[in-house]
Amino acid sequence: MLNNKHWYDMEFADSEDLHALILEAGKVRDSYWGDTVTYSRKVFVPLTNMCRDECGYCTFVKHPDNPAANIMTLSSVSETLRAGDQLGCKEALFSLGEKPELRYPKAANMLNALGYVRMLDYLRDMCEFTLRETNLIPHVNAGTLTETEIKQLKPVSASMGMMLESLSMQLMRRGGPHYRCPDKSPKLRLQTLENAGKHQVPFTTGLLIGIGETWQDRIDALLAINDIHRQHGHIQEVIIQNFKAKPGTAMASVIEPDIDEMLKTLAVARLLLDPSISLQAPPNLQQHHSDYLAAGINDWGGISPLTQDFINPECAWPNIDTLAESCTAKGFQLRERLTVYPDYLTSEYVDASIINRLIASADVSGLVTTFS
Incomplete structure (x- = not known):
């Protein structure tokens, strides 16, 4: 799975020649992923919209005093799951x-009213x-997790994820987007x-760009992700996500990253990361799909026929066709x-109670079986 060639080249990372970066990134993508680009047909289950963190760009989270704050009941979860299953x-x-x-x-x-003390339970x-x-x-995005919590969740989920976002400590200082966010500590997230x-959990992580980090911060974060992957081989995908300014947040007036900044970050990510790591960009946050493909992505992430993007509800999912x-x-x-990506469809990475169900849905390539 791992390729020992070190793709990262500081000259490329600091290059101002975006065209050259994109060409080189495309070659790397083509050499490993060929002409196939993927997406996951999924249903989103926002189990609770309450959080102890107060990110300066987030509209998903609601304070418990807000009437919209909630924890989904079993009935609500069941209704969402069954509707997604039918679709x-x-x-x-x-x-x-x-x-x-x-x-x-x-x-x-x-939470106690539902019979629980911990959200993780x-x-x-x-x-x-x-x-x-x-x-x-299930795929679980539950934020920072201890070893004990990962061991608790692995038997009931095929994969997990958590955006690294950034390694910049500057973002956690007073006035920064991660101030009063104990779980956004770079040390905890790493x-x-x-x-x-x-x-050996198939894992998704990534960067959120445009929240106040420097270019070097992005490089450092990508290098850190790659180093951990080289140790364990479990990072199945990295997302490069562009910040979206939202009314009513502390960062409502912050300028969003433009398309060239997004393309440069994508291309350098493809050149830095091991080729076996899938590179993803959300297709609903900008409409430059052809440019994203040219810059080296091979995946569009989750797209739902049922549920919205709860983090960016103003951005509708694209039509699959x-x-x-x-x-x-x-x-x-x-x-x-x-x-779970094809390379991870093994009992080494997926619990025995789940692996056969995944394999039954896959063809010889490890992707979802298609019927003509």
């Missing part, structure tokens, strides 16, 4: 704010319910990547994948 989704993406019960008594009381049971009652396979690697046409126009075929 042919393969993946249930559980996303949730980090440990709100540790900061807010109201959040703890809401409730999450585990909802993943187990998903496997027992539907055809969907430790989560390490913990996942120790327990339209996205496929964009891929075809650039010489690629769009294929549906599972929550």
Whole structure:
């Protein structure tokens, strides 16, 4: 799986020649991923929109005093899962704010009313319910996780994820977007990547660009991700996500990264990261699909026929047929994948109770079986 060639070249990373960067990134992508570009058909389950962190760009999180603050009940989770199942989704993406019960008594009381003390215990049971009652396979985005928590969640989820976002400590200072965000500590987030690697969990991570980090901060974060992957081999994909300014947030007036900045970051990420790591860019946050393909991506991430992007609800998912046409126009075929990439469809990475269900949905290439 791992390629020992070190793709990173500081001259490329500091190059102002965007065209040359893109050409080189495309070659790397083509050499490993060929002409196939993938996406995951999924349903999003925002288990709770409460969080003990207060990111300066987030509209997903609601304070417990807000009438919109909630924890999804079993009935609500079940309804969402079954609707996604009927629409042919393969993946249930559980996303949730980090440990709100540790900061807010109201959040703890809401959780207690459901019979739980910890959100992670409730999450585990909802993943187990998903496997027992539907055809969907859970993917968990629960933020920072200890080794014990990863061991708790692995038997009921095929993969996990957490955006590294940035390694910049500057962002955590007063006035920064990660001030009053204990879980955005770079040390804690890197430790989560390490913990996942120790327990061989197929893992998704990535960068959020445009939140105040420097270019060198991005390089440092990508190098750190790559180093951890070289130790454990478990980083199945890296997302390069552009910041979106939202009314009512502390960063509402911050200028978003432009397309050239996004393309340069994507291209350098492709040149820096081991070729076996899938490179993804969300297709709903900008409409430059052809440019993204040229810059070296091979995956569009999760697209849902049912649920919105709860983090960026103003940005609708693209139509799959339209996205496929964009891929075809650039010489690629769009294929549906599972929550676990083909290289990780083994009992080494996926719990024995889940692996056979994944393999049953895959063809010889490890992607979702297509019927003509």
